Amino acid sequence: MQSLFRFDARETSLRREVLGGVVTFLTMSYIVFVNPAILSSAGLPFDAVAVATALAAAGFTIIMGLATNLPFALASGLGINAVVAFDIILGRRVSPDVGMACIVLEGAVAVVLVLAGLREAVVRAVPSSLKLAIGVGIGLFITLVGLRDGGIVVNDAATGIALGDLTSGPALIALAGILVALGLSAAGVRGSILLGIGTSTVLGLIFGVLDGPSAVARWPTSDDFSTIGDGLSSSALGDALTWTLVPVIFSLFMTDFFDTVGTAYAVTSAGGLLDEEGEIPKVRNLLLVDSLAAAGGGAMGVSSVTTYVESGAGVAEGARTGFASVVTGLLFALTIFFVPLIAVVGQGVAVSKDTTIHPAIAPALVMVGYLMIQLVQGIDWEQPEDAVPAFLVIIGIPLTFSISAGIGLGVFGYVVVMIARRRASEIHWIMWGLVPLFAAFFASDWLGAHVF
Template sequence: MDQTLRAAASPSEPLLERLFHLEEAGTTWKREVVGGLTTFMTMAYIIFVNPSLVSTTGMPFEAVVMATIFSAAFATLLMAFLTNYPFALAPGMGLNAYFAFTVVGSMGIPWQTALGAVFLSGAVFVILTLSRVREMIIDAVPMTLKKAIGAGIGLFIALIGLSNAGIVVANPDTMVALGTLADPHTLLAIIGLAVTGLLLARRVPGAILVGILVTTVIGIFMGVTPRPEGLFRWPSLATWAPVLGQLDIMGAVRLGFLEIIFAFLFVDLFDTVGTLIGVSSQGGFLDEKGNLPRANRALMADAVGTMAGAVFGTPTVTSYVESASGVAAGARTGLAGVVVAAGFLLSLFFMPIIAIVPAAATAPALVVVGAMMIRQVEGIRWEEISEALPAFITIVAMPFTYSIATGIALGFILYPFLKLVMGKGREVHWLTYLLGVLFILRFVFLS
């Protein structure tokens, strides 16, 4: 029976139980709060990083801060109540860079028109979701690739964490190299990783969140964490006005932004699919067939979130892989999403406190979650080359190309090809073949 109907049929139950079915999910409100706070802490960086990128287009920094907060809160709440999953959403990294540096920067398109293109990509998503095409895509992903996607995302977010910590740095000769471990920022991250690992080993409730908070405090004494300039600051909604509702949809239509809209559409689609599959695999949300119940609702929340984000004044809103940190901390229902949304909204008032949490404090959480997600490789049939090679390429391509979507694309190309040449083509869903061809065309024409 639909969850909404069940909730309405049980008025005597506590409100949280009626809305989120905590007992059925094997969780408690305390775990959900800790999980939600953990997710928020690991993705709160977007409050500052998204405006720093997008403001290069001429959009006012503080206005984009407001747009980022409200779009994240709105989309995450929508996901929580539509699906009862602990998936958090916010403006997507990569997509905001494409928006700022390619569409507006290189192509010279006004940011208002670019936001119109983002809105249109969200509208196309809604149509694809209503026609159940997006849900069909998730269901058509072979179990091997689902496991590989989860493991690959684990490596991907671990790389983000190591990079944020300064443990892994760019090198012109070797591409990557070990950072300067004596650097205070890097040293703090290493201490945070040790603290978080110890807390997890001791099975301390909310170990990841506690690790973030403890590391932040240690950072104050090390001179890495800045001291807060007060505790409270009253927000002014007037700062939002320069970007709120300023998108130019008709301008995007007139210019025929087919390639731009498709690029937004493509990256968001497979980043979302990858995130939903990866986090769902970790949280045990997939059914016995490897499908995600209520997937269509999750995809609808993502699509509507993108449209709302464009109206609010920010590039594409998408599901966040950092949700895995909250799931690792115990989150299993939409109540965690409500906590994440509340965290974003409250950050409007406590920006002086939120602003001091350094990347060195959240980086260990990403590394730990990556370690937890990599165990999904156990479900891959490594003895079968037609399963093992596509899985391996999917896993390593995500961190090596710094793109979840690219890893998925290469896996979708290689998996049906190997099955076909090995005489096992009938094992592959027809949609997997179609997606493989589309990915090849994508690399040919939109590389």
């Protein structure tokens, strides 16, 4: 243990690492409830996604701990899973297999760039304002999904969306969970997201909005592994490589890639784990595992698996080595036996003939949106080169219900403003390359009808 994880060199102990691993698991375990609920809305089987989510989180978290000796945990990314479910599968009317194939290809692109040492070029090519705006836009996107899943916001034929019936049972338990989560977060209580989910679930059971579990635990069945491998089929991969979906794959890569870099720096800095040059130790290994995890998540049918900023909760408890990740991974592995309890939290509630919502997970989605929107303060709103593309991305993602469309609007806005400011020579060639790519994306229906 000492030779593998170097407890003494990191000034830590076995007890502190175990405690840190447990805390990290508790703060991010909400994904085991939320991911199946979101993806099942797009037609994937709830129980199978729950089991695969836990297995993917367990496997890649342990691999990360062993490969980097850093206390990072990974799981299906909240935000990207909503994009896969609502933007790609439902919005573009493709099968779940094709949606997961997009994730496999996104992860494969990331792996190639890491192995080729090109990650720095991609990071430098995209303006920081766009990187931040993508996070803010996705935060608003997730918040909208959460408010709709809580019955707080509903579809409206006249206005598009409107305020729901806040006196209904689902809306009341969702609101209660959201307020508890926000209040606990403001008070500095760790695990506020999980406690918010717990509040909504308990109230839902008490007042009959949610049905109780059929059992506490059970052994997984063969059906619980049915999503694994579907995104790797040749037909799914072929259907993902279209004019419509290639920009989506790129935008998923951008989101995944920059989120990982930002998370890694934030957590290692908080734990005093940066090296003498102020860099993340074994950063190549970290990025490689994260990229492989993205592709692996698609292969397992659980959306992109990515490094979680909640790892910082374990670091705050004293975790300094990869052994904390091993502990977190083992705890995720145990959750595959508790699918009946997971199903209670993520169960759908029919509110009309064609509408089913998931009120108990609404607090998690709204809370993550709240945390992500704080990135907006890093954007320089005094400079048009930053402000205009950031504005277009931030409004474009939630209002079009498409992360790709929002990023495309931001790319066009950036290029136009840079030309107008006589700074066209400063535009990176990668950004120029995105212009025809997103033009084809916006014109995909016309191209499909008249060209292909």
